[in-house]
Amino acid sequence: DAGVIQSPRHEVTEMGQEVTLRCKPISGHNSLFWYRQTMMRGLELLIYFNNNVPIDDSGMPEDRFSAKMPNASFSTLKIQPSEPRDSAVYFCASNRQGGSPLHFGNGTRLTVT
């Protein structure tokens, strides 16, 4: 079990640039979640998928954010254009079924200057 794999580990970009974060969930897990963590707001759920279908994207801050899950083993979170207030740690997590324990990746630390 390789765990949830996120890339890149760190991303530094300039305001206005496009940022793409990647996630590979644990094989056999049916749900995938994207969270954002900041000191001020804590851990916020952005969007989650069940069987590759987006179920709830109410946490996505605005249209600059988009997420896709083209297959069961890959998801992306894209920010275009990026802004300094997007700076945070972005976590991907997966679980086997609704309500079961989440397995988190080690996150992507995004810095937008």
Next chain:
Amino acid sequence: SQQGEEDPQALSIQEGENATMNCSYKTSINNLQWYRQNSGRGLVHLILIRSNEREKHSGRLRVTLDTSKKSSSLLITASRAADTASYFCATDEAGANSKLTFGKGITLSVRP
């Protein structure tokens, strides 16, 4: 919005002492979970307690759940310096499509 709110926000204890952390929530739940996060890492699941359970143990961890008060507590007995981390409660809200909502966490420091 935050569903779970942990209390206290920060806790500092001596190695060997017990650490008690509390979590309150607002809506009906299917289960409540506790997670741990070490600096620079992702969250790690510790224990899950279902809404029809009142107490659960796992090693040095003891979790209680009081659904009438909408609160839970996590007790770590005989703490160790390696227990130093942030601890989060997360609720699986009933009727909320099984999404987990996290509190802001408690920072636990265990002094050797």
